[in-house]
Amino acid sequence: MDTPAPSDLHDAVLDWYDDHARVLPWRGPEASPWSVMVSELMLQQTPVARVVPVHAAWLERWPTPADLAAAPTGEAVRMWGRLGYPRRALRLHAAAVAIVERHDGVVPAAYEDLLALPGVGDYTAAAIASFAFGRRHVVLDTNVRRVLARAVSGTELPAPAVTRAERDVATALLPDDPATAATWAVATMELGALVCAARQPRCDACPVAEVCAWRAAGFPAYDGPPRRGQAWAGTDRQCRGRIMALARDAASFGLAQVEAAWPGTEQRERCLDSLVADGLLTQVTPGRWALPG
Template structure:
């Protein structure tokens, strides 16, 4: 162990360029941040957690109305935990990746049973919740509880890759070097670190975007490593697009949509109308049952999970 001792004299604790980075991004955020409900001062940690799970791979514009409806119906984790998981799947509507709804319900149950109904405020306990990974645990700890964590999502990775590393895109998968960089860039002060985390994400979401970055609006333009290097093209493997037409994903989506929109159990014959290929249809239905998204009844019908 090598305890790091704070300097007795007011020596700068980090190189000036990093302080400049912080100041520019934080100033930009104060002027340009979106007014999102889960960022409102009165938003509960539960509201933040729900937003983070909904925002996993789903755009803000589509999350907004679903988040409002969710929080209106289930203002606290215990409210959701008291209902069957199928209700969460139904309320999820078309946000996509409906296993997230199931996991959010399971998280609500865990919060009720293991945390007295309150969203835990430390990273390890958040990480233990269903559907909460490294990113979401750090995000909730930072955004809801003001703690100092490296919050590394796809936006942050892109900003770091360009502004600091000088690459057009981050690596395909999160690397140890990226995590180290994120930790190094974290402001020392807890409250500042929390603001920094959300500010870098916002910069990536609004300005330093994947397709057509709006560099003219970027507070880092004149010190962006990627721009200074002449905006070199992405070097590395081309990302594989997500196949869609004819995939199990598409079939699962069709089957679950029918169940969501039905008030009660659905006949197998109705589900059969979703997809002509019977073998694929059955495989997908079995998969949905195995995932807990669909419950088969003794009479041969199917329903959203009741327990």
Template sequence: MALPGTGQLARLHQSLDQWFAETARDLPWRELDCSPWGILVSEVMLQQTPVVRVLPVWRDWMERWPTPAHLADEPSGEAVRHWGRLGYPRRALRLHAAAVAIRDEHDGDVPDSYPELLTLPGVGTYTAAAVASFAFGRRETVVDTNIRRVHARLISGHALPAPALTAAEMRLADALLPEDRPLSVRWNASVMELGAVVCTARSPKCTDCPVRSSCAWLAAGEPPPSYTPKGQSWHGTDRQVRGAVMAVLREAATPVPREMFEQPPADLGFAPSGVGIPLTALHRLNSAPEQLERALDGLVSDGLAEIHDGGLRLPA
């Protein structure tokens, strides 16, 4: 793999910068008046989750908790409740913990540097770099799945990046990052956007690509990937059962007796207010008793639920 020369790299920067300025999606966390808190929330929500699902939840959170202090003053269970069906609800707990740390240790302001952002609970290298770049205009190397895929095709000539992030990919991303700080921020955003809407994993729209003439993968004849990506299963998995249990807890105003999860409400003759529909959905899964037990115990162990008055509820 040969890195682009100085002139070619400058043309790549310019081409993607112009394309992004003309075609970028109008997303609220890209607005000039979006707060660093709003950008942090968006980055956590967008992990492994499509924009279309994140948008309504992000807007609800920003209206409900416009600052970290607003969220920190609520029980962590409220963050889980209003996480809705985004999936991976431990992200909601991490955001709540980060909000508490921002309130208590940073005077309510999101830290503005990569090292400080890394000290927040649940904030890893990607999120710290993304927030430092997009919220504060720092020159940081941002590498997510979309960026990795664009780099793999455009520069390395591979259909897909390696199954897991490698040191070589980080070195490549560092080498491609513009020296100019404002341009580096736009480069991060534009490459990410290109991977999300054009250079997609399954059906890339190469005719719409602004840098197709420089693409090593196209030049090589679009060789197939060297491995078959494993899709994440859902139906019948522990994750599906956990999600169904969480749907019940989000709707419950009072602790839900454990037997409610184990037997249909009609068999027991009662049900807490508001949980009839999600309970019915849970029982339609016909999950094995041991799978349901794993789900219930795992949610308690992960801090997503707690035992209270003999039942389960969201954490207080």
């Protein structure tokens, strides 16, 4: 192993975070675990800037899991707005119901309990346990993966999927003290988001530039397996997005509107069916749909 001295890396990142952390609504001692949880679901594949206003409105309307659990799923989908991947709104609602049923309405602190909630995978469970409860967990998101790939492994980008070796590196670097580990987790994420960016890394402003393996190796370009982009134009996802926009913007909508929004009959019907099957829409009358009441 040719890893940098842990203490140097940790001190540099933690000191940098102390000075450069963004002030966000779900950070700080006043943020409730529910606020943290809501932010984490919203932040899955979605930029911070777009989450901030929706998160504020969401917490204002549903201050506790029980408040959300008591609301119709369609209202959650409408409040989700244009954050994307609206099934996350459904999952957050289902998670709120589960929290009421299984945890007396209190967001659980244990990783295993969190992982059992809808919409909460490995990353999100570790993030909530760490950020909301100060537990010690490896929080491996795309930012942390990129920071470790560069600083420790000397590669520009991590592999398409998390590898065993990658998790081992992250585990070895996790501070022993829970509170410090939790700060280390946010700090490495923040470094990846603000400095060690995917496209244009700001190495001139990086606190770990001196010990960065990627920099030491001369910034070799990514040479791993091809990272496939997601098709968009003409896909069911685009079609579903058009239909969901209709649903959000009115109490209900009819077939004529869907036809205007999407020309292809076969695909239009398939998407309508799948949205209903997903619980994102309900058919109120023949040829008329709405968000689920």
